[in-house]
Amino acid sequence: MSEAPSLPQVRGKLTPDAPLAPLVWFKAGGHAQWLFEPRDLADLQDFLRGLDPAVPVMALGLGSNMIVRDGGVPGVVVRLGKAFAAVSADGVTLECGGGASGILVSSTARNAGIAGVEFLRSIPGTVGGFVRMNGGAYGGEVSDILLDCDVVLRSGERVTLGNAQLGYTYRHSELPADAVVVSARFKGRAGQPAAIQAEMDRISAAREVSQPLRSKTGGSTFKNPDGHKAWQLVDEAGCRGLSIGGAQVSEKHTNFLLNTGNATSTEIEDLGDEVRRRVREKSGVELEWEIQRVGQKAAAP
Numbered sequence: 001m002s003e004a005p006s007l008p009q010v011r012g013k014l015t016p017d018a019p020l021a022p023l024v025w026f027k028a029g030g031h032a033q034w035l036f037e038p039r040d041l042a043d044l045q046d047f048l049r050g051l052d053p054a055v056p057v058m059a060l061g062l063g064s065n066m067i068v069r070d071g072g073v074p075g076v077v078v079r080l081g082k083a084f085a086a087v088s089a090d091g092v093t094l095e096c097g098g099g100a101s102g103i104l105v106s107s108t109a110r111n112a113g114i115a116g117v118e119f120l121r122s123i124p125g126t127v128g129g130f131v132r133m134n135g136g137a138y139g140g141e142v143s144d145i146l147l148d149c150d151v152v153l154r155s156g157e158r159v160t161l162g163n164a165q166l167g168y169t170y171r172h173s174e175l176p177a178d179a180v181v182v183s184a185r186f187k188g189r190a191g192q193p194a195a196i197q198a199e200m201d202r203i204s205a206a207r208e209v210s211q212p213l214r215s216k217t218g219g220s221t222f223k224n225p226d227g228h229k230a231w232q233l234v235d236e237a238g239c240r241g242l243s244i245g246g247a248q249v250s251e252k253h254t255n256f257l258l259n260t261g262n263a264t265s266t267e268i269e270d271l272g273d274e275v276r277r278r279v280r281e282k283s284g285v286e287l288e289w290e291i292q293r294v295g296q297k298a299a300a301p
Contacts, residue, residue: 006052007034007051008046008047008049008050008051009050010036010038010039010043010046010047011038011039011040011043012036012037012038012039012040012043012044012081013035013036013037014034014035014036014037015032015034015035015036015037016033016034017031017032017033018031018032018034018035018077019031020032020035020060020063020068020072020073020077021068023060023063023079024060024063024064024066024067024068024218025062025063025064025066025124025216025217025218025219026063026066026067026068026216026217026218026259026263026265026268027216027259028067028068028070028216028259028263028264028265028268029067029068029069029070029072029265029295030068030069030070030071030072030073030265030295030296030298031072031073032072032073032076032077033072033073033074033075033076034075034076034077035076035077035079036076036077036078036079037078037079037080037081038078038080038081038083039083040083041083041084041152041158041182044078044152044156044180044182045152045156045157045158046156047156048152048153048154048155048156048180049155049156050156051076053154055075055076056074056075056076056178057075057076057077057078057154057178057180058073058075058076058077058078058177058178058294059077059078059079059080059128059129059132059179059180059181060077060078060079061079061080061099061125061126061128061129062101062124062125062126062129064124064125064129064218064219065124065125065129065133065218065219065220065290065291065292066218066291066292066293066294067218067265067268067269067291067292067293067294068265068294068295069265069266069269069293069294069295069296069297069298070264070265070266070297070298071295071296071297071298071299072295072296073294073295073296074295074296078180080097080098080099080126080128080180080182081099082099083097083099084097084098084099084100084128084182084183085097085099085100085101085104085126086100087100087104087105087108088108089108089109089111089112089114092114092187092188092189092190093147093185093186093187093188094108094109094112094114094117094185094186094187094188095183095185096127096183096184096185096186097127097182097183098126098127098128098131098180098181098182098183098184099126099127099128100126100127101125101126101127102120102121102122102123102124102125102126102127102130102135103120103121105117105120105127105186106118106119106120106121106200107121109188109196110193110196110197110200111193113190113191113192113193113196114188114189114190114191114196115188115189115190115191115192115195115196115199116140116144116145116187116188116189116191117140117145117186117188118138118140118196118199118200118203119136119137119138119139119140119141119203120135120140121200121203121204122137122138122203122204122207123135123136123137124219127181127183127184128180128181128182128184130142131146131149131166131173131175131181131184132173132175132181133171133172133173133292134166134168134169134170134171134172134173135171136171137203138203138206142168142186143163143166143168145186145187145188146163146166146184146185146186147162147163147184147185147186147187148160148161148162148163148184148185149161149166149181149183149184149185150181150182150183150184151175151179151180151181151182152179152180152182153176153178153179154176154178154179158182161175170223170224171223171290210252210253211252211253211256212250212252212253212256212258215250215256215258215259216258216259216260217250217256217257217258217259218256218257218268218291219256219290219291220255220256220290220291221255221256221257221272221275221289221290221291222234222255222272222275222276222287222288222289222290223287223288223289223290225285225286225287225288228283228285230255230287231253231254231255232254233279233282233283233285233287234249234254234255234275234279234287235254236282236283237275237278237279237281237282237283238278238282239254239274239275239278239279240254242271242274242275243260243271244267244270244271244274245263245264245267246259246260246261246262246263246264246267247259247260247263247264247267247268247270247271248260248271249271249275257271257272257291264298266297266298269293272289272291275287
């Protein structure tokens with residue numbers, strides 16, 4: 001990829017041609033043209049404000065719900081670090097940095113006696129990612145608990161957006177693709193720490209039994225269509241264990257794709273598309289990707 005023009009000075013870390021495979025759960029994919037890890041909010045704002053508007057920007061959290069294509073990601077990938085990972089409680093409201101994990105948010109809520117956000121423990125990502133995607137599991141989703149969030153726009157401007165402004169639907173928001181979520185406020189309800197922990201334990205046990213948590217995977221691959229469960233449609237189409245190269249449909253949970261060792265992102269994405277084709281042929285249902293697919297496909301040999 002060609003070098004981005006006139007990059008602004010930063011106080012954080014700016015890495016050219018940065019490999020992204022180590023940063024995503026699938027452990028596959030190409031490089032970022034530039035990887036920017038801002039020191040703080042002002043560093044992020046100054047950088048985006050000074051960046052050529054033609055250079056694309058994409059935020060990256062824990063990389064759990066993402067296929068980075070083998071040709072890499074042009075422009076700048078922004079990854080929020082410790083400066084954006086704090087979580088605090090005030091009454092039944094949680095103030096969360098965009099880089100904080102669901103585990104940290106739910107643990108902080110438990111310690112403060114805040115119930116209603118236990119499901120966040122089962123979402124393998126950061127606040128920025130699950131605010132953007134309306135992440136959810138086990139009967140809860142972000143749109144149920146979000147008060148508002150602070151985002152930095154591509155222009156460098158910081159704005160606060162209320163829940164209603166995000167246009168939430170199932171696993172989707174209307175946030176601009178190049179906006180970076182830097183903080184969010186969630187509202188729970190008063191609860192007892194022991195009962196909250198018991199609910200988190202129940203969710204963790206259910207995940208352990210049903211999902212391939214110790215594999216290189218990207219989480220739930222397809223959205224559940226109205227009136228259907230994606231895993232069941234995949235199973236009924238005969239795709240359990242189906243593989244292309246090093247990519248395989250999980251035998252434990254058929255809505256998970258696995259990198260069994262050395263799969264390319266192309267193999268993983270091609271497998272997903274083959275599953276979608278077989279489901280469409282079997283049931284007439286069009287599965288929609290839940291996993292984000294970003295970047296450029298590898299050039300043909």
